[in-house]
Amino acid sequence: MAIKVGTVFNYLQLPNVSKFAFVINKRQDGTFIQKGLFVYTKSSEGFLIGIIEEIVLLNEYFTDALTIKAFNNNDNPNILKGLFPSEDFEFAIAVVKCLGLIKFRDKDMKEIERVQRMSYPASPGKGVYIVEEDILNKFLGFDIKFGLNLGQVKVTNSEALINMNRLLNKHFAILSISGGGKSYLTSVLIEELLTRNKDFGTPSIILLDVHGEYLYLKDIPEFKDKVKIQDISYFQIGIPKLSAYSFKKYQEQISTVQLRELSKYIKKLRKERIKKNQYTLNDIIEEIENESDGNKSTKQALIGWLSELERLFLFGSQENPSLDKVVNNQEITIFNFQKEISIRKKQIIVDYICYRLFDLRRKNNIPPFLLVVEEAHQFCPEAAHSKALSKPIIEMLAREGRKFMACLCLISQRPKKLSTTALSQCNSKLVLNIKNPYDLKHLMDSSEAITKEYASMISSLGVGEMLLMGNAVNYPVFIDVRKRRYKSKSEEISLAQFCLNWQKKELK
Ligand SMILES: Nc1ncnc2c1ncn2[C@@H]1O[C@H](COP(=O)(O)OP(=O)(O)OP(=O)(O)O)[C@@H](O)[C@H]1O
Ligand SMILES: [Mg+2]
Structure with missing residues (x-):
């Protein structure tokens, strides 16, 4: 009635x-x-x-x-x-x-x-x-049977059961001020994906965790076999996977002549090695040093560039972890960047992960995946002068990933600093509280669905309240994000308690 x-x-x-x-x-x-x-x-x-x-x-x-x-x-x-x-x-x-x-x-x-x-x-x-x-x-446009339960629709209090296909078919972004609840919402989304009935079909998740906020997932007994943590300290880029021209990304100043030389050495190594595809940066350097022909200054410059890369301790004869093995249906691999402080190194790793995943997915060597990028403005900034190494590949994933069922989730507290190209490809937007007028304006520029009215409502949202709009729903809808089922231990400790527990580490 x-x-x-x-x-x-x-x-x-x-x-x-x-x-x-x-x-x-x-x-x-x-x-x-x-x-x-x-x-x-x-x-x-x-x-x-x-x-x-x-x-x-x-x-x-x-x-x-x-x-x-x-x-x-x-x-x-x-x-x-x-x-x-x-x-x-x-x-x-x-x-x-x-x-x-x-x-x-x-x-x-x-x-x-x-x-x-x-x-x-x-x-x-x-x-x-x-x-x-x-x-x-x-x-x-909710999916009553198979939907992801992200919370309750505001006012009507009915469950917000988001259609997974509609959310993940096109890319999406999670945006808010710092402390607005982005990581919390991401955890809720991960919970939903990992606990989804396995007969419904769920993609793999790869999460670039800048602050180590998601490591607690590993301790949850229900997720024991589904969560894998990869510490970035052990990350290695497989040198044989790189063409000479991909070195240009790492060392911008390499000239075309030097690149041509480098490609000669790489070709030679690939032919020579008994164990093909097992050479390192040092092998390339040795090869250059042993070569009697060739321009001396070009060789010197190349050795200089390569030695500088070697000092980053990022390159090896094989990639670690093997990216074709970490992507499995309904499993999550968390790359923990917590201990890494060099932004350049972080960008090199993110670039490599994105590039490899996209390539593997294109060849259908791995199942469809969702790549979650925390602090996306660090890896795909708008400003041209920031020159983030990982920007072109993230923009490419944003433009073309959809055709290969590679979904991108960009998380950022500064939408204005995030590449407009990437942001405008994020069809669905999960917007929590945003106060900064410049960020709001940028959001309005990148999505016509965000009108002035919505912008003013976004600026008055409380923690855990979001506006979901775009491909995932037929109409923009306000949602109270549900509570997480599983809590991280650190979340339960108050600042005062942390101070009481804190003890100075003995310096060895
Ligand atoms: N839906 C929610 N229900 C209850 N508490 C929430 C909710 N969303 C967020 N919070 C609380 O708000 C705090 C900040 O959330 P969170 O860490 O997710 O913010 P953030 O947007 O990721 O911030 P940052 O940009 O700094 O990473 C957390 O302590 C969390 O417990
Ligand atoms: Mg966060």
Whole structure:
């Protein structure tokens, strides 16, 4: 039974095609009419669904300053109340933003056939009803059976069951100020993906964990076989996997002539080695040193570049870990960057991981994956002068990954500093609180769905409240992110407790 909450009426210039107003029924049986509630009315075109955008309280009695004076001056307001029941003059008006027209497949109004744009206003005098939960779920594009439960839809409190295919088919971004709840939301998403019924099909997750915030996942017994941690301290780039031209990424100043020389040595090594594809940077350096021919200064310069790379302790004869082995369906591999402070080294590693994963996926050597990049503005910055080594590959993944079922999740506290190319390819956006006007503007520039109204709502969101918009849902929807099922130990310790527990480490 549909709950009637009011009646459409003429208020200011409304109703028009995109908005209508209704007078809220005085006595609602337990239903509290709030901003954000989804309602519908029957217009001459069909079922018109909308969301309450504003609530206005009107009291004709108090529009006149003289009455207010009389009301306030009277020693005994009850006398005046008896004479003139001002409370009866108060009524509440809701202004509704129209979202679409629902065409039902059946008479019982259970199955939605399609949602159309409206072209005619609501009819004054018609009843307004609350949209029932199952219709709302279908209208928003939720997946009741297999969806990822990220929390509850605001106001209606129904579960936000996000369709995984729709979220991961195109890339997405998680954005907010520092402490807005991005990592928390990411953990919720990971929980949902890892606990999803294995018969539903779930991609592999690769997470670039800059601060070691996700290591606690390893200690959860339910995830024992699904979580793998890879410490970056042991990360090695396989030199045989690199062509001469990929060295240009690491050493920008290498000239074309030097590169041509380098490629000669690499070719030679590849032919010579008994154990093919097992050579290191030092082998290349040796090869150059042993070569009697060739321009001396080119050779010297090459040795210089390569030796500088060798000092990064990042390159070896084989890649470690083997990236084709770490990507498995419904498993997560966390690359822990916590101990690494050099931004250059971090970027080199991120670049290599992205490049290899994309290549392996293109050849279909690994299953579809979701690559989560924390602090994405460090690896794919907007500013040209930042010259992040990993920027081109992340932008390429953003542009082309979708075709190969390689999904990217970019997380950032500074959307303005994040590459517009990458951000605009993130079709779905999970936006928590953002206060900075420059960040909001950048977000509006990169996504037409973010209007001024949404921007102002985003700036007033609390911790754990998000706006989900884009491909994952049919209409932008506000969600209260659910609590994590599993907690990290560090999360439970307060600052005061940490201070009490802290002891200076003995220097050896
Ligand atoms: N949905 C939520 N429910 C309860 N607590 C939350 C929720 N979201 C975030 N928090 C709390 O807010 C704090 C900050 O969250 P989180 O670490 O996820 O922020 P962040 O956006 O990742 O910040 P940073 O940009 O600095 O990494 C955490 O202590 C977390 O416990
Ligand atoms: Mg975080």
